[in-house]
Amino acid sequence: MRNNRAMSAFSGDGRHRVAVLALDHVVGLDLGTSPQVLGSARDLDGRRYYQVRVCTPGGRPVRSAAGFSVLPDNGLELLEAADTVIVPGIHNGPALLDGVLDSEIAEALSRAHGRGARIVSICTGAFVLAAAGLLDDRPAATHWAHADRFARLFPAVKLDADVLFVDDGEILTSAGVAAGIDLCLHLIRRDHGAEVANRAARRCVVPPWRDGGQAQYTERPVPSPSNAGTARTRVWAMDHLGEPLTLDRMAAHARMSVRTFTRHFRDETGLSPAQWLLQHRTDRARELLESSDLSVARIARDTGFGSAAALRQRFHQALGVSPLAYRRTFAPR
Structure with a gap:
């Protein structure tokens, strides 16, 4: 039975309940991301889709990595009533340095997962989930700079280590x-569709999605302006998208050799041209499925998949x- 104190932290209006677990050395931006982005998900009358509350172990203040303290209204009991639990990144502490976690925190996360709550981490919050044993044999993402230690x-x-986020069903992790x-917008898109996610992105003044993975943000030499040049072709x-877009055709549009075009394309997006096309064709197909009554076969043709069978294979x-x-x-009802 869920803790009455935890239930009282959320209003009983049927909205999705989100508990954000802040630990010592929490990353300030990560902590504020989910309240801001999920709080921007609203219906056409301005009603919010999510209730977001912050908690800490014992309801005690925790020190952020940015030098300020977080004064929570709730303790770990909040996890007992949450539909989604989000763990922001940390910049220090035993989970990050040694891969171990206080048993009280690990047990609270495991109980939340065991009763069906969706579990999410941002950045190095993946260290916390992994230390709790929730990521064993699962795909996961974390900040590229900490990938070697995580492994x-x-x-x-x-x-x-190359993706912006991983959706593994009931457990999701981000870079x-x-x-x-990106991950919070994905949650909104998954829960309420692209239209609501796009409105939330506009409210937050961010793109609804970003091309490529975090490979494009790892440390590497910055190409000189004279070497850049695939943006116009993209x-x-x-x-x-509905036309045959061969590598030769795209390279010709960019006025580059295939080899040069492929190298610069990957440098600028973190993806090969084929991967980039597949991603955007899939996104376009999703938009059309949500916003139109076009047949699957027509959408497949218009997005470059060619046939309904190919589109079905890609979606699966x-x-x-x-x-x-x-x-x-x-699709809107």
Whole structure:
């Protein structure tokens, strides 16, 4: 039975309840991301879809990595009533340095997961989830700068250091800092569809999604302005997704050799041209499934997949559902 004190922290109006667990050395931006982004998800009458509350172990103040203290209104009992639990990143502490976690915190997270709460981490919050044993044999993301340490401490986790976030169903993890915004927008899109997520993104003055993964943000030599040049071709390709877009055709549009174009494209986006096209064709198909009554076959042609069978295969691979099931879930009723 859920703790009455925890239940009282959330109003009983049916909104999705989110508990943000702040630990010592919490990253300030990570802590503020979910209240800000999820709080921007509203219906057309301005009603919020989420209730977001912050808690700490014992309800005690914790010191942030930015030098200020967090004075919470709730303790770990808040996790007992939450539909989603979010763990922001940390810049120090035993979970990050040694891969261990206070048993009280680990048990609270495990209980929340065990009763069906969705568990989310931002940035190095993945260290906390991994130390609690929640990421074993699962794919996960964390900040690229901490990826080597994460892999050493948690070899049972299938770390992907190149993506902005990983959605593994009831457990989701993001890369560093601003990738938490991407993940929160993904949560909104998953819960309420692209239209609500896009409105939230506009309210936060951020893009609804970003191209590529965090590989594009790792430390590498910055190309000189004279070497840049695939942006114009990417804009052009977005307007021609339904057409055959071969590597030769894209390189010709950019007035580069295929080899040079491919190298600069990956430097600028973190993806190969083929991966980038597949991602954007999938996103366009999702938009059309949500916002139109076009047939699956027509959407497949208009987005460059060619056939309904190819689109179904892609949706099952990327999203785990068919296009029609996706439409039933996310199309306005």
